[in-house]
Amino acid sequence: MTTVSWTVTATPIGPLLLAATPRGLVSVVFHADEETARTARERLAARLGAEPVEAGAVPDGGAAGDRTAADRIVKEATDQLGAYFAGTLRTFGLPLDWSLSGGFNRQVLRELADGVPYGTVVGYADLAERVGEPGAARAVGVAMGSNPLPVVVPCHRVVESDGGIGGFGGGLETKRALLALEGVLPQPLF
Template identity: 70%
Template sequence: MEPRASCVEWAVVGSDIGPLLLAATDEGLVSVVFHAHEKVRGKALEMLASRLGAELVAVPEPISGSSRLAEPVRQFAAYFAGTLRKFDLPLDWSLTSGFNRQVLRELNDNVPYGTVVGYGDLAARVGQPGAAQAVGAAMGSNPLPVVVACHRVVESDGGLGGFGGGLEIKRVLLALEGVLPQPLF
């Protein structure tokens, strides 16, 4: 079992895809949650407290230099502005383990901005060529979406596949990265 975090700083920040809850431990960014309105935020914070055994500390102004969230907030803003192609943040992988962690690390390290990979191809990359559905489950449990870019994983026939934030958000992220055309309006 991994050591538990003593404190988790969190904040909700606006983005082109709606409010995101960002949370960080002293190890790094640990969680990104879509649709971070009050009800979703409450459930996400309960899960973080339970899984990490940590005190949760809201950061009202996360861009301040002393916050663990200052750099993640800056990089998210740059990503949505189209000026950042690769997040360069310390990541806390403690909310994932085993096969899921292996798949997410492969995705993070070897599927760059503006590219996509199939579920089956990603399974083969981690030595489990028949595990496309398990890769889908790993994407669904990704605690660090956008940063660990599960939106870049698609079906082998060209379909979008699923996405925890909803398919419209997946389309927006893929359009931002130039994989899909930008919406007309």
């Protein structure tokens, strides 16, 4: 059975739920108020086959070593996100657990994580070409919408080829704030 640790951390874009397995960070969820966090944990339990346990909780007969590894990854993710939002981290150095993504979506998300650095953007069509699927811009949009690791796997850096900002699962104000943080857009006036 998979061990899943989680926490909710405060950020300038609102609370984020972070969840990890011993293999790596597995999920980042925007706007993680109490209800959203509960729903996210239920979905993780259904998808991963294990009940997520709050990081730092004492294991109840489970594999303490796995719990400790997952807790360490949650802590490191919290620390790295803090540094990112403080402007001192440009590249995340976290192990990632890709269990919640597969096929074309995983291929696109890996290319995004590895090939679109801080402070840059890429178009949906350009990203489709990078993974060898020219003409699959809409499918790239679907992959961005299914990204289980937003911010860390920077789907906010994918924009429309005509200069439009595109969509974003965390909301357009969140996307604008992330792009402004990275210097791609001017800081919002309000």
